[in-house]
Amino acid sequence: MAAPIEDYALLGNCRTAALVSKEGAIEWLCFPRFDAPACFAALLGTPENGHWKIYPTGNVRAVQRQYVDGTMILETTFITDDGEAKIVDFMPSTFTHSSVARIVVGLKGKVTFNMDLVMRMDYGRTVPWVEQHGPHTHTAVAGPDMLVLRSGVPVEAQALHSTARFSVKAGASKSFTLTHQLSHEPICDAFDVDEALTKTEYFWRQFSDRCPDTGPWTNLVKRSLVTLKALTYLPTGGIVAAPTTSLPERLGGQRNWDYRYCWLRDATMTLMAFMNLGYFDEARAWRDWLTRSVAGNPDQMQIMYGLGGERQLNEFELPWLPGYEGSEPVRIGNAAATQYQLDVYGEVADAMEQAIKGRLPSHPRIEAIAEVIVPFLEQAWRQPDEGIWEIRAEKQHFTHSKVMAWVAFDRIAIVASGMSNGQAFSDNCRRVANEIKEEVCREAFDPKINSFVQYYGSDCLDASLLHIPLTGFLPADDPRVIGTVKAIEQRLTRNGLLLRYETEHGVDGLPVGEGAFLACSFWLADVYVLQGRDQDARALFDLLAGLCNDVGLLAEQYDPEQRRMLGNFPQAFSHVGIINTALNLHRAKAPAQARASA
Secondary structure (H helix, E strand, C coil), X not given: XXXXXXXXXXXXXXXXXXXXXXXXXXXXXXXXXXXXXXXXXXXHCCHHHCEEEEEECCCEEEEEEEECCCCCCEEEEEEECCEEEEEEEECCCXXXXXXXXXXXXXXXXXEEEEEEEECCHHHHCECCXXXXXXXXXXXXXXXXXXXXXXXXXXXXXXXXXXXXXXXXXXXXXXXXXEXXXXXXXXXXXXXXXXXXXXXXXXHHHHHHCCCCCCHHHHHHHHHHHHHHHHCEECCCCEECCXXXXXXXXXXXXXXXXXXXCEEHHHHHHHHHHHHHCCCHHHHHXXXXXXXXXXXXXXXXXXXXXXXXXXXXCCCEECCCCCCHHHCCCCEECCHHHHCCCCHHHHHHHHHHHHHHHCCCCCCHHHHHHHHHHHHHHHHHCCCCECCCXXXXXXXXXXXXXXXXXXXXXXXXXXHHHHCCCHHHHHHHHHHHHHHHHHHHHHHCEECCXXXXXXXXXXXXXXXXXXXXXHCCCCCCCCHHHHHHHHHHHHHHEECCEECCECHHHCCCCCCCCCXXXXXXXXXXXXHHHHCCCHHHHHHHHHHHHCCCCCCCCCCCEEECCCCEEECCCCCHHHHHHHHHHHHHHHCCCCHHHHHHCC
């Protein structure tokens, strides 16, 4: 059975990613990019669905893990009865082919390890044809894919596994690499593992060393920053929501989704985090990805795209995988790509306005995008949608969606002065924004509970209502906002953390129950900052920071009763929350305050 979600660490090369457990087992790996079929899928099945485990044979007294500061290089130290040794795991960042490198280093005494490599293509279904090429090189071929294993020790074949047993003394090391390539090409050349390690450390350090000081949260912010960078697909600038699929939002349930794609909402918030920290090259790369991906009629804009801007993300299930802890089904693709979600237009407009504020170089297509979006939105904002939480039930007039439609018109009105017909265009946007605000305040506020509600005519609450003050739709000290925050605290809080919404009302069309969605709690902390409730903000942020695992990573959700992470991991949304809330607490002029005063 797979380990608890919080027991995994992330490896990445800005093209794909792997998850490795505390027991030295890589149990999730997609080659050559994030959304490719996994060759290690034990995370969602069993070791027979693919894994690569290197673990001491003797009694292990303790396991300690850490990343090399500011990098994605993981060091796992095993303290055994016979001595100490560590595994240095990383994905080289400077090569054409995607690879995983593992270096086993002796520290004290003599430690013996077993290696078990199970290569399975196509999400754990296909057993490849394995051949030996020389004493230390093996290939595994299935269809278009080839894996090339280079091992510092002899490897034997046993029942469709590749195995080895070896020892390391203090000061000695053994190296292993696994590289993906196309099967019709000649076997790629070996690379020097020590040189690759040095170059990979440099790659990450030259990025992370620019992270500004955020007081007591600097290390936590830097780890989140590096994680977001690792979730970026370097060739195009696209940013995935998470590197995994089907890690459940409820154990044993059906809330299992594929997050290995680029949501406009998630990526936009990641872009904001990059800009808030001064990383404008990454922001520019995403902005350029956006202008390519959304090209076309505005009514065809999707909420998510593939890494290169692909639109076809058809959803299907993998019946041969039992799912994480029996959570079925395992899904590939995401049908939500076809949903209509009004809020994404506001997210994109907000990001573009923030980019201009940050003096990001202009893009010639941005004005054209604004000019076609506005006429479309003048009609579209009046329609119901599936909302931020991607309900698979009847569309509703979601309050958050209307607020973000207001954001779209508000932000475009601000930046329209630089356009060819700037003033008239701006005046029209302001007129529509005022119309939206008037309707939302009339239709979405329930005086009986003194709160805004999830959608028109309902009495449900939703954590996304916190964006009312965060976007500047209404001031944080408006009595209606104060009442909404109080109601959310009372009805959505579980053990100090926020649920997304009241699932028992069944609005999303799925079986009830899930963990606390961590981004929502970060939003509440940000609102506390805006309301001057600094002690409450600090306490909530400390609670959230304490949920990070031993290497500083967060999943999408957390079960406060079972004290376990839930959902895909690591989640960009959660790490954006760490960065922005830490900045809000640290800076006199915080991002949330700046956004709300736009």
